[in-house]
Amino acid sequence: MMKYASVTDVVRRIKEDIHKDYRLQSIAMEGNVIGLKQASNGHYYMNIRDEECSLRAIVFRSRVTAAVRALREGDHVVVIGAVNVYEKGGALSFIIEQLFSQGTGSLQAQYEKIKKDLEAKGYFDSSHKKELPRFPWRIGVLTSATGAVLHDIRRIAGERNPYADIVLRPIPVQGEGVDKTIAAAIDEMGKRKGLDILIVGRGGGSMEDLWCFNSPDVVKAIYGAQVPVITAIGHETDTTLADYAADIRAATPTHAAELAFFDMGEAQLDLAALAERAYETIVRRIDSEQRRVDAAAGRLNLPHYDRFLAMKKAQLTVLMEGAGHQWQRQLEQGQSRLMALQGRLEGLNPENLVRRGYGQLVQDGKIITAIDSVTADKTLEIQLVDGTIVTDVKEVKRYGKNDG
Numbered sequence: 001m002m003k004y005a006s007v008t009d010v011v012r013r014i015k016e017d018i019h020k021d022y023r024l025q026s027i028a029m030e031g032n033v034i035g036l037k038q039a040s041n042g043h044y045y046m047n048i049r050d051e052e053c054s055l056r057a058i059v060f061r062s063r064v065t066a067a068v069r070a071l072r073e074g075d076h077v078v079v080i081g082a083v084n085v086y087e088k089g090g091a092l093s094f095i096i097e098q099l100f101s102q103g104t105g106s107l108q109a110q111y112e113k114i115k116k117d118l119e120a121k122g123y124f125d126s127s128h129k130k131e132l133p134r135f136p137w138r139i140g141v142l143t144s145a146t147g148a149v150l151h152d153i154r155r156i157a158g159e160r161n162p163y164a165d166i167v168l169r170p171i172p173v174q175g176e177g178v179d180k181t182i183a184a185a186i187d188e189m190g191k192r193k194g195l196d197i198l199i200v201g202r203g204g205g206s207m208e209d210l211w212c213f214n215s216p217d218v219v220k221a222i223y224g225a226q227v228p229v230i231t232a233i234g235h236e237t238d239t240t241l242a243d244y245a246a247d248i249r250a251a252t253p254t255h256a257a258e259l260a261f262f263d264m265g266e267a268q269l270d271l272a273a274l275a276e277r278a279y280e281t282i283v284r285r286i287d288s289e290q291r292r293v294d295a296a297a298g299r300l301n302l303p304h305y306d307r308f309l310a311m312k313k314a315q316l317t318v319l320m321e322g323a324g325h326q327w328q329r330q331l332e333q334g335q336s337r338l339m340a341l342q343g344r345l346e347g348l349n350p351e352n353l354v355r356r357g358y359g360q361l362v363q364d365g366k367i368i369t370a371i372d373s374v375t376a377d378k379t380l381e382i383q384l385v386d387g388t389i390v391t392d393v394k395e396v397k398r399y400g401k402n403d404g
Contacts, residue, residue: 008087015085024083029094031055032107033075035206044068047206048079048094054208057081057094067099073207073238074108077101107207111214115241118216123223124244130228132248132259135267136196138165139260140189140227142182145170149201149232149253156257161264167195173202179215186218190225197260198225200242201232201253213240222246232256359384363393371398 018024031048038044042061047054057079059068071077080098085091104112118124139157143149145168157164171185172178182200189198200222202210212218213233222229222245231246232253243249250256360383361368368374376396382389 007090011085011087011090015087018083018085026080026082028078028080029055030076030078030102033071033073033077034107034208036071036073044071046071048077049208055094056091057096059096059099063097065099067101070101071099072108074104074111075101076103076108107211111207111241114214114216115244118219118241118245123219128223129247132228132230133196135262136164136260138167138195140167140169140192140195140198141201142169142171142185142189142198143201143253144173147173147203149203152253153199153201153257153260156254157261160258160261163264164261167192174205174209174212179212179218182212183215183217183221186221186225186229190221190227190229192227195227198227198229199232199253199256199260200229200246201256202234203253204235204238207238210234210238210240213242215241218242219245230256230259359389371396 029048031050034047034049034054036044036046042064044059044064046057046059048057049055078100079094079096081094081096084093084095086093122128141150141153143153150168154166157166167189169185169189171182173182186198186200189195200213202213210233213231219241222231222242228247229245230248230250231240231243232250232255233240233242236251239249248259250259361374362381362383363374363378366373368380374380374393374396376393378393380391380393382391
């Protein structure tokens with residue numbers, strides 16, 4: 001029966017062959033640092049990559065130097081060490097004995113160049129940032145449909161406001177050319193009516209993994225969004241250019257959800273507190289106005305004011321009585337003058353004169369008031385109370401004058 005080699009046998013043979021090759025046991029290698037992480041045990045883990053390949057590398061705690069602690073994602077380095085195989089995982093790795101920083105790596109330099117260009121064009125201006133609405137109800141989410149980011153967002157939404165709507169737009173979050181797809185999705189969701197906030201999220205990864213979020217197309221799409229955009233990309237220590245363009249950068253997807261979904265319980269408490277403050281304000285206003293009324297009443301000294309009113313009322317009564325007497329006197333005087341005038345008018349009434357034996361003379365239709373108005377040899381009418389005497393004038397005599 002044929003005997004087959006086990007996986008362990010194969011891995012150990014590879015490891016032995018590597019250890020026997022002196023060229024791989026003390027080798028100097030250069031490349032860019034990608035996916036830099038410090039473990040809780042003090043070891044540093046990273047990948048050293050060039051244009052075509054990437055190799056996992058480790059700096060054990062005993063070999064950590066100031067140069068290692070000063071490393072940044074994307075830095076260009078020269079490392080000296082040995083190639084090793086981790087048997088349990090069957091993973092090839094490079095054990096770093098010494099590390100020399102060569103400054104900013106090509107990827108980091110490209111990042112800085114794109115950042116400087118976009119910043120000069122105003123895509124990161126704080127004056128353009130939009131504030132989050134106080135009570136958002138429809139939140140758009142751009143992330144992988146199967147990743148942990150969506151799970152975290154849905155969990156926080158359920159805890160804080162289960163009545164809010166999540167509008168998911170799945171996107172690829174890693175790979176060649178996905179930046180165009182991401183930018184198009186942001187542009188679409190950023191113009192969708194009814195959305196209050198848009199979350200763009202992705203889990204942690206190396207600088208290379210997150211590179212699509214440094215694309216100018218993605219930055220411009222975020223800048224042009226009509227709703228506030230929250231980014232939650234990578235770990236808290238990762239900062240992409242999309243984060244600079246966003247209205248708010250969240251440290252984690254959980255933090256993004258806490259910013260986007262208001263806490264319904266807290267909102268109810270806030271409303272209750274607001275109602276209580278409004279009530280207290282109204283009560284204070286009523287008390288203040290009551291104090292003003294009481295102070296005004298005190299200044300008036302109401303008992304003395306009542307006496308003052310009584311005095312003024314008595315004075316008014318006297319004045320009204322005096323005015324009444326004056327009016328009565330004026331009325332009586334007017335009546336006396338009216339009766340005198342009436343008597344004079346009655347005395348001048350021709351009818352009354354006739355009743356006393358006088359008659360009214362009329363010649364040619366005209367009332368005779370003087371002797372010169374009478375013409376001889378004409379008819380003359382004498383009007384009495386009960387009739388008229390018609391007579392002829394034979395002669396006219398004027399008193400105090402001779403006949404002529």
